[in-house]
Amino acid sequence: MRSVEPQVFLIARPSVDYDAVAAYLTEVGGEAWLQKFDRGDLDSELADKGLNDPQNLAEFAGRLCYRSWEPGLNPNVTRVRVDQTEYLQNILASLHGSVLEHVSFSFALHNVSRVATHELIRHRPGVAISQESLRFVRLDELPFWFPEWAREDEELMKRATAVLDDLEAFQLWMADHFGLDEEGVPFHEKKHRTSFMRRFAPEGVATGLVWTANVRTLRHTIEARTADGAEEEIRLLFDKIGSVVRDEAPALFGDYVVENGTWTPRWRKV
Numbered sequence: 001m002r003s004v005e006p007q008v009f010l011i012a013r014p015s016v017d018y019d020a021v022a023a024y025l026t027e028v029g030g031e032a033w034l035q036k037f038d039r040g041d042l043d044s045e046l047a048d049k050g051l052n053d054p055q056n057l058a059e060f061a062g063r064l065c066y067r068s069w070e071p072g073l074n075p076n077v078t079r080v081r082v083d084q085t086e087y088l089q090n091i092l093a094s095l096h097g098s099v100l101e102h103v104s105f106s107f108a109l110h111n112v113s114r115v116a117t118h119e120l121i122r123h124r125p126g127v128a129i130s131q132e133s134l135r136f137v138r139l140d141e142l143p144f145w146f147p148e149w150a151r152e153d154e155e156l157m158k159r160a161t162a163v164l165d166d167l168e169a170f171q172l173w174m175a176d177h178f179g180l181d182e183e184g185v186p187f188h189e190k191k192h193r194t195s196f197m198r199r200f201a202p203e204g205v206a207t208g209l210v211w212t213a214n215v216r217t218l219r220h221t222i223e224a225r226t227a228d229g230a231e232e233e234i235r236l237l238f239d240k241i242g243s244v245v246r247d248e249a250p251a252l253f254g255d256y257v258v259e260n261g262t263w264t265p266r267w268r269k270v
């Protein structure tokens with residue numbers, strides 16, 4: 001048994017091609033919108049803020065809908081919001097959530113249990129999932145997360161560790177018993193046995209997955225999975241995910257009030 005902590009690695013975020021955006025805006029007459037971003041070759045009042053591709057992508061998608069790059073391009077639009085945070089907050093407030101679907105983040109979730117991943121995969125729209133296969137990957141040890149309150153309980157830890165050590169020893173015994181490391185064992189045979197062996201791993205065994213979600217889904221899952229009644233490991237995980245994405249895109253996640261690990265959005269269900 002190896003004691004582990006669930007970890008969140010943000011491994012991918014959107015990247016905007018500003019030259020392509022500029023070319024498009026030249027077509028529709030919205031070049032002025034781009035002037036406010038610091039591309040290095042443009043004077044910009046926002047230069048000190050740098051570029052935030054996730055936010056810029058969401059804003060771009062929203063403005064395209066109404067041709068609201070600047071007043072007058074659409075005769076129906078006589079005023080436009082200039083400040084990006086204000087603009088995106090209005091997207092959230094008016095439930096125009098589909099524009100948030102263009103913005104996705106990918107995470108490597110490491111040392112998370114099958115308890116957590118089983119709950120995570122219940123969230124269907126706006127996600128992509130690649131999970132470590134315990135049919136292919138043999139368990140030669142059992143990584144396991146213990147919450148702090150459990151770690152403080154000496155008797156519990158002694159008994160829990162003994163159970164896990166027994167299960168781990170059984171994994172090693174089965175691998176030996178099935179001769180999995182002997183010369184010439186075909187891979188399909190290893191896979192067959194490995195899949196049988198995983199049935200004796202606890203649901204708390206730590207594993208991993210790549211989880212990609214768009215901002216609309218992230219907003220919903222952060223709220224649902226940090227709620228008071230949510231399971232403690234997934235709460236911990238989504239508290240971390242929430243903190244990561246709020247740093248990445250404060251205008252898209254800055255409306256949450258976080259209290260005791262519970263993330264409550266100002267604008268729900270976009």
Ligand SMILES: Cc1cc2nc3c(=O)[nH]c(=O)nc-3n(C[C@H](O)[C@H](O)[C@H](O)COP(=O)(O)OP(=O)(O)OC[C@H]3O[C@@H](n4cnc5c(N)ncnc54)[C@H](O)[C@@H]3O)c2cc1C
Binds near residue numbers: 225230
């Ligand atoms: C605290 C907590 C306890 C839970 N307990 C249990 C439990 O005991 N047993 C259990 O089985 N599950 C349980 N769940 C899982 C829960 O029922 C949902 O399956 C899971 O949270 C996915 O969320 P969602 O339904 O919002 O769907 P998501 O897949 O996250 O979809 C997001 C939203 O898209 C819309 N949507 C998605 N798919 C459809 C669809 N097919 N039709 C119409 N609208 C759709 C809905 O508006 C939905 O809210 C629990 C979840 C939480 C947070």
